[in-house]
Amino acid sequence: MEGGKEVIVGKTKSRGACDLVMRLLALSLTLAAAIILGVDKQTKIVSLVVSPSLPPLDFPATAKWHYLSSFVFFVVSNAIACAYAALSLLISIANKGGNKGLGMFIVILDTLMVALLFSSIGAAGGIGLMGYQGNSHVQWKKVCNVFGKFCNQVAASLVLSLLGAIAFVLLVVVATFRLHKKK
Numbered sequence: 001m002e003g004g005k006e007v008i009v010g011k012t013k014s015r016g017a018c019d020l021v022m023r024l025l026a027l028s029l030t031l032a033a034a035i036i037l038g039v040d041k042q043t044k045i046v047s048l049v050v051s052p053s054l055p056p057l058d059f060p061a062t063a064k065w066h067y068l069s070s071f072v073f074f075v076v077s078n079a080i081a082c083a084y085a086a087l088s089l090l091i092s093i094a095n096k097g098g099n100k101g102l103g104m105f106i107v108i109l110d111t112l113m114v115a116l117l118f119s120s121i122g123a124a125g126g127i128g129l130m131g132y133q134g135n136s137h138v139q140w141k142k143v144c145n146v147f148g149k150f151c152n153q154v155a156a157s158l159v160l161s162l163l164g165a166i167a168f169v170l171l172v173v174v175a176t177f178r179l180h181k182k183k
Contacts, residue, residue, distance in 0.1 A: 027085035029164030034078035077120035117165035
């Protein structure tokens with residue numbers, strides 16, 4: 001206690017280190033998610049039966065991430081979140097003085113990244129589930145039994161992006177606790 005006020009040493013550094021680690025984690029997870037789905041492609045030879053009396057026709061079929069708009073949204077969203085994480089990491093390092101206005105702006109952008117990532121995860125997850133299970137009501141066949149590698153990479157990318165979104169959520173939670181403790 002110094003002059004009736006308690007002096008806390010070390011807490012600010014640990015919070016700053018936690019912030020930097022979470023930003024690095026968000027950056028690496030969203031980068032990995034964007035890359036894994038962004039390079040995802042698989043070609044298979046598929047047999048098509050035109051008539052039971054004729055032999056099946058074999059032709060190559062390719063699954064690519066950019067064939068589905070929800071996967072495009074997912075890759076672009078993760079790329080945006082990754083770029084933002086890198087930029088906010090640099091700003092956080094430069095903002096050691098603790099400019100409150102800049103800090104609040106970063107928290108607002110962190111919240112926007114959470115919304116962006118969760119919406120893209122939902123969109124890509126819905127299409128991924130359709131590929132895994134199909135939809136008998138509209139006669140859409142499942143494709144993950146044919147394009148297994150492609151679907152596995154989609155699933156891995158979804159998990160990584162979800163972890164990246166959780167890292168952004170934790171950044172918002174830590175900032176909220178920080179604001180609450182100051183009052």
